[in-house]
Amino acid sequence: MKPAISVIFLTTLIGAGQGLFLAFYSADWFVLLGILRAPLNDYSGHAAALSVLLLALGLAASFFHLGHPERAWRAAAMWRSSWLSREVIALPAAMLLILGYAVLKISAMDSIVLLLGESIPISISMVVGFGAVLAICTLFVCTAMIYACLKFLRQWHSPLTVLNFLLMGCASGFTLASALASYSQDGRFAYFVGMAIFLTLAALIFRFATLLRNKGLRSPSSLQSAIGVHHPTIRQIAQGAMGGSFNTRAFIHNYGASIVRLARRGFLLLGFVIPLLLLQISNESSILICSLAFVLQYLGLLAERWYFFIEAEHPQNLYYQMIS
Amino acid sequence: MTQLALVIDLNTCVGCHACVTSCKEWNTSGQAGPMVDQNPYAADPTGTFFNRVQSFEVGTFPNTQTVHFPKSCLHCEDPPCVPVCPTGASYKRAEDGIVLVDYDKCIGCEYCSWACPYGAREIDEQQKVMKKCTLCVDRLYDESLPEAERKPVCVLSCPTSARIYGDIHDPESDASKAISDAGGYQLMPEWGTAPANHYLPRRKVSIAVHDEDLQRVDNPLRKEDRGPRKPTTRTTLDDSTSW
Ligand code: SF4
Ligand code: SF4
Helix, strand or coil: CCCCHHHHHHHHHHHHHHHHHHHHHHHHHHHHHCCCCCCCCCHHHHHHHHHHHHHHHHHHHHHHCCCCCCHHHHHHCCCCCHHHHHHHHHHHHHHHHHHHHHHHHHHHCCEEEEECCCCCCHHHHHHHHHHHHHHHHHHHHHHHHHHHCCCCCCCCHHHHHHHHHHHHHHHHHHHHHHHHHHHCCCCHHHHHHHHHHHHHHHHHHHHHHHHHHHHCCCCCCCHHHHCCCCCCCCCEEECCCCCCCHHHHHCCCCHHHHHHHHHHHHHHHHHHHHHHHHHHCCCCCCHHHHHHHHHHHHHCCCHHHHHHHHHHCCHHHHHCCCCC | CCCCCEEECCCCCCCCCHHHHHHHHHHHCCCCCCCCECCCCCCEEEEEEEEEEEEEEEEEEEEEEEEEEEEEEECCCCCCCCCCCCCEEEEEEECCCCCCEECCCCCCCCHHHHHHCCCCCEEEECCHHHHCCCCCHHHHCCCCCCHHHHHCCCHCCCCCCCCEEECCCCCCCCCHHHHHHCCCCCCHHHCCCCCCEEECCCCCCCCCHHHHHHHCCCHHHHHHHCCCCCCCCCHHHHHCCCC
């Protein structure tokens, strides 16, 4: 497939935004349970606002993908059958709930609504945040299923796609949380960094597993089944268009093998290995290292998503053996 | 239930592109149009087409055959392009099985084109909506047309009658008979899309010619021993003129 640039930005930006909120919301719980110490000034609300911003940027990027952005609202209609439609609902829902959490936290309008097990005070923001977590999990699944549900795009049609989207989103979110924590001299830094390392490592393992899986994939389709002529030697002599067509423009990329290889190595290094090393050597006050880790990881994940498209082979390309 | 479809005979298609041009002409000036043309008279002409003819050379020289392969939306019975559409712009009509796009609802997200394994859908670069073969739905039920013309325009224009139109769920239709008689098949059956359009394979066409077919055994002239005239050595009119 030809990489769709706006979709690359959409999926990576919202992934990081979702991961960022999960980082701070989970830290909230550990503080409540007395496992982590609360920071001196709680900036969770601002972190959540940043998460909303990332989601909003992703949403904005997605509009560039559409031929008729002014009709985008129609895309919520077919949620019963279409994962894309479900994503279109889950994304604003997640944004609203995260925004609710952020507003409650920042405006100090938060108040205790119930006591959990007699001793743990649960505030409205935690309840709203829980809703946000549900929306975020739904959003991760919807976003990934858009690709994973297309059964003849075999490189995408796998539970690994969902797992990868989840792990990479969370990894970049926790890396960003580490950078924020180092900036704010937050005692929860160790938690964020530990999780960021764990998630990045897990994401690397599963992404690598996906690369191996895809290497061995064989399509059940061939030029023979595409045109129904069962002869081993078939040569295309005309593709039905002189100056190309939507089919040659939208599905076939013209990047050489060396660029594709570079992208693969690049995303493995930038997206996973280098951030892992940087996070490993960082400490509570290494603002620069953690920020660098996030920026590099984000660039790496952009390359990863680019490669994700390149990797997928569309069976319609069988009809365009000869690109003239 | 009706499932209208085309049956395309690869054995008779000569790759003349009459279906391509008539399709473009009918649809660009009709309800589905306009269909954009970019650089029509310049170096790399491109544009929206619902139907294209590709050509393939099968075999190794000198034992080769050229197969012309017309390609358009197959109006799948289980169309993967329909459930993925977020707006409901893509739909399959219950009454006749035609898969259509509502251009007023389509947001141009291209998702359906990713979901079609055949590459049958194209974004119109001008209107920014997804387009594809409509099976000339605006002809099929038009009572202002003579009944014989209530067919897809590609079927009418094909000079070799390589395109057969009909209801493949009606065993008595021309289309169904062609499929069962000539071994009609579906493209990429492995994906379970159950394309409604079928293709008829290349067949060896031969007739046995016996001597009796060329020379009547009971030719009365022979009976009377008046055989065909002997070849003449004089120059005939055919030899002397040179048009
Ligand atoms: S050929 Fe493609 S566009 Fe047409 S119905 Fe089948 S899947 Fe949909
Ligand atoms: S491009 Fe149009 S028809 Fe296709 S999935 Fe998107 S909204 Fe539906």
